[in-house]
Amino acid sequence: MTAKLLMIAFRNMRRQLRRTILTALTFAVAVFIYTVLVAVPWSMDRIAYNASKGLRLVVTERNNGRLPARYCGPIKTLPHVLGCAPEILWGAIYRDPKDPIITYGINGDIASVTGSSDYQPPPDLVKQLLTDRRNAMVGYALMREHGWKLGEPVTLRNPSDAKLALTFIPIVEFPTEYLSRAFLFDRRMLDDAVKNIYGADIQDRASFIMVRVDSVENMGLVANEIDENFHNSDAETETTTESDSVANSVSAIGNIRTIIYSLCMVVLLTVLLIAANSMAMMVRDRIAEVAVMRALGFTRTHVALLLFAEAALIGVCGSLVGAGLALWIFSHGIRLGEITGMLGYLEVRPETAAAAVATAVLVSLASALGPVIRAMRVVPAMAFREVV
Incomplete structure (x- = not known):
């Protein structure tokens, strides 16, 4: 019986083809926007979660200045510290001056802060990496965006x-999402270039220091010890977890999560009103059919299933187009730019698209709720009188 009702609903969709197409396109546009919007906080949550698995702390200068790289010496002697690596940031450009690339200059100590959850290059590549200072490690998204090749x-x-x-x-080429836009190089390249061009020695400079801890329970303790050790020094430190550092990088525009979810609610409410109006017209056109069905012995449940099925089919068709388009365009991820501290990232995954489709179906069913309830209350004799 259910299959027959679905077949009838599908045929009914073709009777007012223009209205069905327009309603489905409304769902497609709304689901596309909704999918892209909701993918932003979800992508950042995944990045923060991946960062938390590394059990790393990020040590920065309290006043956003430079840190001495030699701080790693005393940090390594602290209890529960497994490794320490200074890194220097270099904001470079490739072709477009408006599209900066944040690169990370590292040294051999970087191996001491990598964990089992991080991407591990094959041993032969690691050996090759150490043979030439020009060699670099780059994320897959950055490689694809600029057309670079290994x-x-x-x-x-x-x-x-x-x-x-x-x-x-x-x-x-880093295959992981967390390092998809990373550019790691031997910092001696930058140190030597700055010294040759400007005569400045920056070997002891670090933009930040990465510290790996033995367990998550000891991260707070180690962070406090690091800050206490360098209290009242020339470069006081501020230590946070790597996941918190990533989360703070997208706070430059305020509570982006609240803004995005508010926009999602506006999109859903707009679609709900449009779909409700379309469903009301659809049910009004079906009054005669509902009366005939009721007179032939169809129950209110059958009528409700038929109308809900038609609403759901419209929602599914439109949402599949919108979610599929978002998945096709953004499945490989894009950078959100300076607005989120250069770490903002958007990637639409299949589960994100599926969640958007499910949300659209629920919205389509909710939009049909009122008209369907009215149709279920129709008395066949009164319906025929209205038609005649």
């Missing part, structure tokens, strides 16, 4: 001084 030289330059230009050879 083994082919890439020249980056300082946006404010073209004399400072470095040529790298990507030999490792």
Whole structure:
């Protein structure tokens, strides 16, 4: 019986084809926008979750200045510390000056802060990486965005001084989402270039220091000890977990999560009103059919299933188009740019698209609730009188 009702609902959809198409397109546009919007906080949550698995702390200068790289010496002696690695940031450009690339200069200590949950390059690539200072490790999203290929030289330059230009050879492509936009290189390349061009020695400079801890229970303790050790020094420290550091990077525009979810609610309410109006017209056109069905012995349940099935089919058809388009365009991820501290990232996954489709179906059923209730209360004789 259910299959027959679905077949009837599908045929009814074709009777007012223009209205059905317009309603389905409304769902498609709304679901596309909803999918893209909700993918932003979900993507950032995944990145923060992946960061938390590394059991790492990020040590920065309290006043957003530079840290001495030598701080790693005393940090390594602290209890529960497994490794310490200074890193230096270099904001470079490839071709478009409006599209900066944040690169990370590292040294051999970086291996001491990587854990089993991190991507582990094959041993032969690690050995190759150490043979040439120009070798770099780059995330898959950054490689695809700029059309880079493994083994082919890439020249980056300082946006404010073209004399400072470095040529790298990507030999490792990070396949993980967390490192999809990472660019790691041997910091000696930058140290030597700055010294040769400007005569400045930056070997002891670090933008931040990564510290790996033995367990999550000891992360707070180690963070407090690091900050206490360098209290009242020339460069006081501020230590946070890596996941908190990632979360703070997207707080530059305020509570982005609240903004996005508010926009999602506006989209859903708009679609609900449009769909409710369409459903009301659809039920009004079905009054005669409802009367005939009731006179032939169909129950209120059968009538409700038929009308709900038609609403659900419209919602499914439209939402599949919208979610499918969002998945096709954003399945490989895009950078959100400076607005989220260069770490903002959007990637639409199949589960995100599926959740959007399910939400759209619920909205379509909710929009049909009122008209269907009215149709269920129709008395066949009164319905025929209205038609005649």
